[in-house]
Amino acid sequence: MLSAVTLTSNKAIPYLTIAGNTLFANVRLALMHIGERIRALRKDLGLTQADLARYFNITNVSVSEWERGIGKPDQEKLPALARKLQTSVVYLLTGRDDAKDTDKPTEALLHLTSGLPVIPSGGAFEWSQKMPAEQEKFAGERILCPFQHSEGAFITNVIGESMFDPSSKKSFSDGDYIVVDPNRGIRQGSIALIKVATGEIVRQVLIEPDQTVLMQALNPRWPDRIQKMDEGDTIIGVVIGKWVSED
Numbered sequence: 001m002l003s004a005v006t007l008t009s010n011k012a013i014p015y016l017t018i019a020g021n022t023l024f025a026n027v028r029l030a031l032m033h034i035g036e037r038i039r040a041l042r043k044d045l046g047l048t049q050a051d052l053a054r055y056f057n058i059t060n061v062s063v064s065e066w067e068r069g070i071g072k073p074d075q076e077k078l079p080a081l082a083r084k085l086q087t088s089v090v091y092l093l094t095g096r097d098d099a100k101d102t103d104k105p106t107e108a109l110l111h112l113t114s115g116l117p118v119i120p121s122g123g124a125f126e127w128s129q130k131m132p133a134e135q136e137k138f139a140g141e142r143i144l145c146p147f148q149h150s151e152g153a154f155i156t157n158v159i160g161e162s163m164f165d166p167s168s169k170k171s172f173s174d175g176d177y178i179v180v181d182p183n184r185g186i187r188q189g190s191i192a193l194i195k196v197a198t199g200e201i202v203r204q205v206l207i208e209p210d211q212t213v214l215m216q217a218l219n220p221r222w223p224d225r226i227q228k229m230d231e232g233d234t235i236i237g238v239v240i241g242k243w244v245s246e247d
Helices: 027-044 049-056 060-068 075-084 089-094 107-114 124-128 132-138
Strands: 006-009 015-018 021-024 154-157 177-181 191-196 199-207 213-216 226-228 234-245
Touching (some): 049 075, 124 234, 199 234
Antiparallel strands (some): 006 015, 154 177, 177 234
């Protein structure tokens, strides 16, 4: 499980920093990895590109493009492709083979290729209450998210400097893109997007021994830095990552 993940962008090559390790997550590279796995599995089974092409009623060129990272299989083809290659959709998309379900591409996994919806600042709670068809109309563009998340995760922007603390590893500036997962469990110290009476804010969640929930701004100079969650406040989701511009 990934937590406290920072995704930084350096224009051409976005990358993940997880516990001090850098993982390159360029979109083209991610697609190439999918193709490499398809090619390796196909060869292990003694299949040709023509075999896969006939199986899906497509051209040899299409299969070749998958394997060279120029294109990718349509989402609806992933379950059948996994079965044909005797693997799982999870492995095809991520290289991981620890999934129990071998042929059902979850929404979260498909987001690896289609991206997460970008919700306008301050509109996350309203978006979460809409039906799926309406959510698509409400959302803006989609951005690829190369780390694990559940169905329902989305991207939005931080508003204000209440969470800015340059002395801490956890710091969020005004305008930062953050990934919010409504299904990620709240833990002591989790960063969360919270709906309060005045709008939507990002805060660190602190849980007292008596189960009182406090909201803490990371900016040490922020007035009223620690506040108690009121009865009407709602945790929309846990922040699991962010994009930072190098400009």
